Amino acid sequence: MALKRKNKQFRWRRKHLLGLRDLSAEEITYILDTAEGFEQISTRSVKKAPPLRGKVVCNLFFEDSTRTRNSFALAASRLSADVIEFTKKVSSVSKGETLLDTAKNLEAMGIDIVVIRHSAGGAPKFLSRNINVCVVNAGDGFCEHPTQGLLDAYTIRKIKGSLEGLKIAIVGDIAHSRVARSNMWAMTKLGAEVIFVGPPTLMPTQVGRLPVSVSYSLDEVIEKVDVINMLRIQFERLGGNPFPSVREYSHYFGLTVERMKRAKPDILVMHPGPINRGLEMESEVADGDNSVILEQVKNGLAVRMAVLFLVNQAAAQNY
Amino acid sequence: MKVILNAEQIEQFLRNLAGQIISENPPRLDIAVIGIRSRGEILAQRLSSRLSQELDKDIPCGTLDITLYRDDLNTPQSTEQPKVRTTEIGFDIDDKIIVLVDDVLYTGRSARAAMDALIDLGRPRAIRLAVLVDRAGREFPVQADYAGYRTDVAPGKLVQVNLVESDGKDEVVIE
Numbered sequence: 055m056a057l058k059r060k061n062k063q064f065r066w067r068r069k070h071l072l073g074l075r076d077l078s079a080e081e082i083t084y085i086l087d088t089a090e091g092f093e094q095i096s097t098r099s100v101k102k103a104p105p106l107r108g109k110v111v112c113n114l115f116f117e118d119s120t121r122t123r124n125s126f127a128l129a130a131s132r133l134s135a136d137v138i139e140f141t142k143k144v145s146s147v148s149k150g151e152t153l154l155d156t157a158k159n160l161e162a163m164g165i166d167i168v169v170i171r172h173s174a175g176g177a178p179k180f181l182s183r184n185i186n187v188c189v190v191n192a193g194d195g196f197c198e199h200p201t202q203g204l205l206d207a208y209t210i211r212k213i214k215g216s217l218e219g220l221k222i223a224i225v226g227d228i229a230h231s232r233v234a235r236s237n238m239w240a241m242t243k244l245g246a247e248v249i250f251v252g253p254p255t256l257m258p259t260q261v262g263r264l265p266v267s268v269s270y271s272l273d274e275v276i277e278k279v280d281v282i283n284m285l286r287i288q289f290e291r292l293g294g295n296p297f298p299s300v301r302e303y304s305h306y307f308g309l310t311v312e313r314m315k316r317a318k319p320d321i322l323v324m325h326p327g328p329i330n331r332g333l334e335m336e337s338e339v340a341d342g343d344n345s346v347i348l349e350q351v352k353n354g355l356a357v358r359m360a361v362l363f364l365v366n367q368a369a370a371q372n373y
Numbered sequence: 374m375k376v377i378l379n380a381e382q383i384e385q386f387l388r389n390l391a392g393q394i395i396s397e398n399p400p401r402l403d404i405a406v407i408g409i410r411s412r413g414e415i416l417a418q419r420l421s422s423r424l425s426q427e428l429d430k431d432i433p434c435g436t437l438d439i440t441l442y443r444d445d446l447n448t449p450q451s452t453e454q455p456k457v458r459t460t461e462i463g464f465d466i467d468d469k470i471i472v473l474v475d476d477v478l479y480t481g482r483s484a485r486a487a488m489d490a491l492i493d494l495g496r497p498r499a500i501r502l503a504v505l506v507d508r509a510g511r512e513f514p515v516q517a518d519y520a521g522y523r524t525d526v527a528p529g530k531l532v533q534v535n536l537v538e539s540d541g542k543d544e545v546v547i548e
Contacts, residue, residue: 063453063454065454066454087456087458088456088457090458090459091438091440091441091457091458091459091460092457093459094459094460094461095441098493098494098495099493099494099495100492100493100494102493103441103442103490103493104441104442104489105440105441105442105446133441360457363441363457366447367446367454367455370446370447370448370449371449371450371454372449
C-alpha cells in the first residue's frame with residue numbers, strides 16, 4: 055500500500071509445508087504469530103475473511119480423518135477459498151490410478167493448494183516435486199503431521215507464554231506416531247525439553263539419534279513435566295503384540311486420576327484425538343481442569359488458516 | 374528530511390479532532406474509536422482517552438489489522454511482506470459511530486480495506502475517517518472527514534509518522 059519504511063525483516067518463503075524438521079525456530083514462531091491474527095475470525099459475526107478468494111484448496115485424503123480434514127476444510131472456507139474433497143474410496147484410486155496421476159489431474163483442474171494425507175511417508179514431498187501447486191502435509195506415514203505439531207506448540211505457548219525451558223512428555227505409541235515426531239521438532243526448536251515415554255516395543259529403533267530423552271516409566275516422569283501429550287494407541291497400525299494386554303498398557307502408561315495427583319497442579323494434559331477413553335487416558339482426566347484437548351482443536355483451525363495463508367503468500371511472491 | 378508536524382502540532386490535531394467529533398455528534402449516539410495498525414492504533418488510543426475525558430464516559434477503543442483485506446495479497450510485493458496481526462475490538466460495533474483512525478491517507482487502499490474489515494464485524498451507524506496526514510495521490514474514491522495536515526509531496530517520497538509509543542518521539546517528517 056503506501057510506502058513503508060524500509061527495514062530488514064523476516065520473509066516467509068515456503069510454498070509447501072511438508073514437515074517441521076526442516077523449519078527454523080524463526081519460521082515456526084512466524085507461523086504461530088500469524089495464527090494469532092486468525093483466531094478472531096471464528097468469533098465474529100461474519101466468520102470469513104477474503105485472502106484466498108478465488109483459490110481452490112483440495113483435501114486429498116488417502117487415510118481416514120475427521121478432525122484434520124474438517125479443520126482444513128473449515129480453515130479454507132473461512133479464508134474464502136473453494137474446497138474440493140477427495141476421498142480414496144469414492145475416487146479413481148480405487149480403480150488403480152496412481153498418486154501422481156490423481157494429482158496431475160487435480161492440477162489440470164486449476165487447484166492452488168493440495169492438502170494431502172497419505173500412509174506412505176514422503177508422499178507430500180513427492181507431490182511437491184512433481185506438480186506445480188502448494189502442498190500441505192496433513193500426515194504422511196510415520197513421518198510428520200506438521201499442523202498438529204504447530205497447533206500443539208501454539209496451545210502450549212498461548213497458555214504458558216513460551217515453550218522455553220518447559221519439560222514435555224509425549225506418551226504412548228511413539229514408533230507409529232507422526233504426531234510425536236512433529237511435536238518433537240516444533241517443541242525442541244522452540245526451546246522445550248521433550249521426553250518420549252512408552253514401552254520399549256513402541257519406541258522407534260533409532261530413538262537415540264533424536265533430540266529427546268527416553269523413559270520407559272510414566273511414574274518416573276509424571277511429577278517432573280509441565281505438559282503431557284498422550285498419544286492414541288493406533289490399533290490399526292500395530293503389528294504383532296507390542297504389549298501383553300490393553301489392561302496392562304493402561305496400568306503402566308495410562309493417565310489416570312491417581313497418577314494426576316502426583317503431577318504439577320498446572321500441568322497441561324493434551325491429546326491429538328481421537329481418544330480411546332479408559333485406555334491411554336481416564337475420562338475424568340480427559341474432561342478435567344488440566345485438559346486442553348478441545349483448545350487444541352480450536353487452535354488447530356487458526357493454525358491451519360495461517361498455514362494456508364502463508365503458503366499461498368509464498369506462491370504469490372513466486373518463491 | 375523535513376519536519377512537517379512537531380509534537381505540539383500533533384497534540385493540537387488530537388485536541389481539535391476531539392472537539393470536532395464532540396460538536397458534530399449528538400451526545401445520545403455511541404462513539405467508538407478504531408485505529409488501523411500500527412500507527413493508527415496509537416493515535417486511536419490517544420483520541421479515545423481524550424474523548425473519554427471530555428465526555429466523561431468511556432469511549433471504547435479498538436485496533437484493526439487490515440492485512441487479510443488488502444488488495445495486493447496475490448501480487449508480488451517489492452516492499453515488506455504483509456504480516457497478519459491481531460484485530461482487537463472488544464466491543465460490538467453495531468449502531469455506533471466509528472471514528473476510523475490512521476496515520477497517513479495516501480492511495481485510499483488501506484481505508485477501503487479497513488471499511489471492508491469493519492463491516493465483517495457488524496453494521497456501524499457511520500464510519501468517519503480521521504488521519505494525521507492527508508497526502509495527495511488517491512487511487513480510490515476515498516476522502517478523510519478529519520485531517521491534521523494536507524500535503525502533496527512527490528510520489529517517490531516517504532511521509533513518516535513517528536510517535537512516542539513506537540518511535541520514541543512525536544513528529545511527522547518527509548524523507
